[in-house]
Amino acid sequence: MSIQSTAQREQLEDAFQVFNQVSGQLVDSYHQLQQQVARLTAELSSARNDRLLELAEKELIANRLTRLLETLPAAVVVVDGDGVVQQFNPAAETLLDGIQVSDRWSSLQARLFRPDQQGDECWLRSGRLLSMIERSLDPESGKILLLIDITEKRQLQERIDRRLRLSQMGEVAAQLAHQIRTPLSSALLYTANLAQPDLSESQRSRFSHRCLERLRHIESQINDMLAFARGGRFELAPVAINDLLRELVQHLEPACQTFGANLEYRSGLSDAVRVSGNQAALLGAMTNIAMNALQQETADHLQITSEITDCRVLVHFRDNGPGISEQDQPRLFDPFYTTRADGTGLGLAVVQSVVLAHQGRVLLESRPGEGALFSIQLPQLMEAAERGDVAGNRRGPSRNRAVRSSA
Numbered sequence: 001m002s003i004q005s006t007a008q009r010e011q012l013e014d015a016f017q018v019f020n021q022v023s024g025q026l027v028d029s030y031h032q033l034q035q036q037v038a039r040l041t042a043e044l045s046s047a048r049n050d051r052l053l054e055l056a057e058k059e060l061i062a063n064r065l066t067r068l069l070e071t072l073p074a075a076v077v078v079v080d081g082d083g084v085v086q087q088f089n090p091a092a093e094t095l096l097d098g099i100q101v102s103d104r105w106s107s108l109q110a111r112l113f114r115p116d117q118q119g120d121e122c123w124l125r126s127g128r129l130l131s132m133i134e135r136s137l138d139p140e141s142g143k144i145l146l147l148i149d150i151t152e153k154r155q156l157q158e159r160i161d162r163r164l165r166l167s168q169m170g171e172v173a174a175q176l177a178h179q180i181r182t183p184l185s186s187a188l189l190y191t192a193n194l195a196q197p198d199l200s201e202s203q204r205s206r207f208s209h210r211c212l213e214r215l216r217h218i219e220s221q222i223n224d225m226l227a228f229a230r231g232g233r234f235e236l237a238p239v240a241i242n243d244l245l246r247e248l249v250q251h252l253e254p255a256c257q258t259f260g261a262n263l264e265y266r267s268g269l270s271d272a273v274r275v276s277g278n279q280a281a282l283l284g285a286m287t288n289i290a291m292n293a294l295q296q297e298t299a300d301h302l303q304i305t306s307e308i309t310d311c312r313v314l315v316h317f318r319d320n321g322p323g324i325s326e327q328d329q330p331r332l333f334d335p336f337y338t339t340r341a342d343g344t345g346l347g348l349a350v351v352q353s354v355v356l357a358h359q360g361r362v363l364l365e366s367r368p369g370e371g372a373l374f375s376i377q378l379p380q381l382m383e384a385a386e387r388g389d390v391a392g393n394r395r396g397p398s399r400n401r402a403v404r405s406s407a
Contacts, residue, residue: 081141187214296321324366
């Protein structure tokens, strides 16, 4: 019996020892759990404070953006992916009469904007001119529109342009009056001489001829002035370069005979090569370049050639005159600048104006004593280029010829 009691007591002691160990472990785990809960509570509190601070900053930014949109003079309209207005600022409410949230933007455009408008600038039916900038709301669907009223800016620009044109017109009128005064005085003098009763037929013929020359000189000056004033205002159509150059040669042959000069013409183009332009304006510009060459004191030979380089048509005018000095070259195309005593200073300015209006360039190469090379560069009309009708070196020159005229 004592042996059994002893065994039970030992079992109880072992059980009590195990219980003490488990109790100690539970206490340790509880302390660790308390520490972890305290740490997580601190982290949660810190995260909550950070979140509250972030929300406060975002609220501050949102408030500032709201105030900015309210005070912004430009109209701002937010449109969702379905084309429905979701938000707009007071400037948009003022500019776009009757705009409401949930309105369809397409309906607003049809009601408020003039039809058939393209580009970034558009007119309202009320007469206001707007500059409209459109940006996507990525990653959201929809877009944001910024509309700026530029009516007053455009009116101011037009007033400035009008005053500038009036100023230029006054300068041109003064220059024209100065240019015309000398030949007009000569014409009046010759006309007065014609009134004398004792003139012989030869004298009367000479005075009439000189008077007619002066009047034609005045007419040429006025025509140059009008051509310069017109600038790029003319209708465009396909122009066959070879036909244009053949017509130019026909125009120049009498002048070459008058000046005692040789005219040489060679085309490196096929008859299919065309440019988009105005044939009369281009003919006038090329005639001006050619006449400028023929009127040089020592020039007795003018060569006109044509070619294509990188889909651009080049027409070259080479003379054997005295050449152009380096100091004169930068101003050669300025209006009213001339190196000749009887020049108007408008011929090459007209050339520059016409060629620029055709999206082209005028090139000049010259050295004193070595003549001058003027080149007109024009973009080729691509309809012909796409058909393969380009330079003569692909299909051979079409009806190329050399023309020589002399006194």
